[in-house]
Amino acid sequence: MALLFESLLDADSSFSPDTRFILEVIARDPGYWRDSARKRSVKPFAKTLHVEEKVVSAALNELVDAGVMKRHVVPRAGSAGRASVAYTLGSCHVDALIGDDSYPQHAELLQVLFSGADMAFPVLGREPDEGDEQDEQDEQDEQGEQDEKDEKGGGKMAAEKPKKKRHPPPGGRGRLSIRNRLLFAVLLSRSDQFGEVQIGFPELAQLTGMKPTQVKNRLFRLMHLGLIRRYVAGLSSKVFALRKVNSTYFLNIDALGPQGSIAIHIARDPEAKRFIHADLLQGDCAKAMRGESDGVRTPSSLLQLLAGQEWGVFSLFQHLLSRYASHLLSRHWQDLGSGVQIEDAELMTSIKKDFIREPQLGAVSETDIESEEGASSEAPSKLKDGAGGDAEQTCESIYSLAMDIAREYRERFGQANWVDFESADVRILPGKRRTGYRAITLMLQPAPVDLGRFTVFFEGPRGSLKVGLANDETEITLKSRLRFGLATLPPKARKVRAQ
Numbered sequence: 001m002a003l004l005f006e007s008l009l010d011a012d013s014s015f016s017p018d019t020r021f022i023l024e025v026i027a028r029d030p031g032y033w034r035d036s037a038r039k040r041s042v043k044p045f046a047k048t049l050h051v052e053e054k055v056v057s058a059a060l061n062e063l064v065d066a067g068v069m070k071r072h073v074v075p076r077a078g079s080a081g082r083a084s085v086a087y088t089l090g091s092c093h094v095d096a097l098i099g100d101d102s103y104p105q106h107a108e109l110l111q112v113l114f115s116g117a118d119m120a121f122p123v124l125g126r127e128p129d130e131g132d133e134q135d136e137q138d139e140q141d142e143q144g145e146q147d148e149k150d151e152k153g154g155g156k157m158a159a160e161k162p163k164k165k166r167h168p169p170p171g172g173r174g175r176l177s178i179r180n181r182l183l184f185a186v187l188l189s190r191s192d193q194f195g196e197v198q199i200g201f202p203e204l205a206q207l208t209g210m211k212p213t214q215v216k217n218r219l220f221r222l223m224h225l226g227l228i229r230r231y232v233a234g235l236s237s238k239v240f241a242l243r244k245v246n247s248t249y250f251l252n253i254d255a256l257g258p259q260g261s262i263a264i265h266i267a268r269d270p271e272a273k274r275f276i277h278a279d280l281l282q283g284d285c286a287k288a289m290r291g292e293s294d295g296v297r298t299p300s301s302l303l304q305l306l307a308g309q310e311w312g313v314f315s316l317f318q319h320l321l322s323r324y325a326s327h328l329l330s331r332h333w334q335d336l337g338s339g340v341q342i343e344d345a346e347l348m349t350s351i352k353k354d355f356i357r358e359p360q361l362g363a364v365s366e367t368d369i370e371s372e373e374g375a376s377s378e379a380p381s382k383l384k385d386g387a388g389g390d391a392e393q394t395c396e397s398i399y400s401l402a403m404d405i406a407r408e409y410r411e412r413f414g415q416a417n418w419v420d421f422e423s424a425d426v427r428i429l430p431g432k433r434r435t436g437y438r439a440i441t442l443m444l445q446p447a448p449v450d451l452g453r454f455t456v457f458f459e460g461p462r463g464s465l466k467v468g469l470a471n472d473e474t475e476i477t478l479k480s481r482l483r484f485g486l487a488t489l490p491p492k493a494r495k496v497r498a499q
């Protein structure tokens with residue numbers, strides 16, 4: 001799903017991020033802006049959006065230069081003062097904006113993002129105090145200064161100037177800036193019903209008008225505010241069919257209100273569930289490289305595929321296994337509990353698409369823009385022939401691993417036999433790496449009957465369950481939210497918390 005303003009963007013569009021945000025606001029109410037009798041001026045528009053007048057003025061003038069808007073200068077009657085300036089939609093090519101202004105998915109959240117509504121979120125990892133309001137304003141100003149440096153080519157300031165006292169913007173503490181709103185909206189527009197989106201820095205930069213470094217910094221800000229739940233780094237590796245795999249983000253689509261249910265299961269025997277499949281696969285590959293065979297359970301075709309890879313590849317492999325298992329849980333909940341053999345041709349097709357490369361006529365030159373965010377490996381892959389041989393056998397092994405994960409989740413959540421899990425679509429939310437399978441999390445839509453908005457199942461003896469309920473995930477500790485996959489922190493913040 002594209003945002004409304006994208007209909008006016010060329011591949012080389014130079015619209016600033018602020019202008020794109022303002023254009024989306026205009027596109028949501030084009031009838032008002034086309035009415036020549038209802039010209040809108042900067043001051044009331046800026047007040048409605050709780051944005052500084054100079055930001056709105058610069059954006060509207062940029063749209064005038066592009067022919068999207070018209071500027072109307074009206075002399076003040078009987079006065080020698082400054083003439084008033086107002087704006088309406090411009091030339092006929094803006095007809096692309098006239099149409100359905102609704103969003104097919106995540107509509108409520110997107111509408112609020114492009115409105116003047118206050119969006120304040122607590123910063124993860126710190127307790128609110130009397131200085132938060134000014135601290136957050138300073139952070140926004142510093143981020144804006146960094147963006148300006150990036151746009152000008154970087155570099156240190158010639159001399160340090162004393163900071164002027166800054167006043168917090170209208171709307172209150174923790175307000176989400178319009179550039180962060182734009183970035184979050186672009187992510188939302190590309191995400192699925194659970195808020196999962198796979199996208200790279202170059203595309204995000206092109207859509208937002210920011211540079212990749214600016215996108216990265218603002219993604220970290222969204223993590224700090226709890227709007228990005230989990231992040232799986234993209235990377236380049238010949239293990240995967242596309243070689244270059246974009247990063248995946250799990251967005252907090254519940255930021256304004258629940259969109260389904262979240263269920264967490266905590267194992268009774270944490271020691272037995274301390275590892276995920278990625279840990280076991282990496283361990284088996286290490287043993288195989290040392291020539292050890294005792295305790296190695298991974299099929300040889302998978303060992304050959306993953307040999308010598310760094311953790312980033314195993315992490316992405318685990319993410320794909322969870323995606324496949326989510327499909328199985330959504331389509332075969334009952335059969336997973338009965339132990340019958342499940343043949344899912346659609347899933348096998350997806351696996352082959354992710355791992356089997358079609359023959360290419362020429363060499364491909366690649367540049368991995370996200371290399372610093374994930375591992376990079378050029379180890380040769382055997383999955384090149386498209387069918388038969390090792391490729392087919394390896395995909396069957398991957399299918400089997402996904403089935404193991406699906407059965408694990410089905411068995412544990414199935415202990416809550418009074419809940420109709422089969423009626424919902426299911427998505428596994430990746431947890432913190434060191435959590436293993438000790439605590440596992442499911443997102444469900446629509447919310448099953450007899451399952452609360454937020455439920456934690458504590459496993460007891462002989463499959464008994466103790467049930468903990470909460471109206472909202474913010475009612476639990478940040479440590480638990482990080483553990484369950486409900487939140488993540490940027491790398492620098494993680495290092496600070498570890499000290």
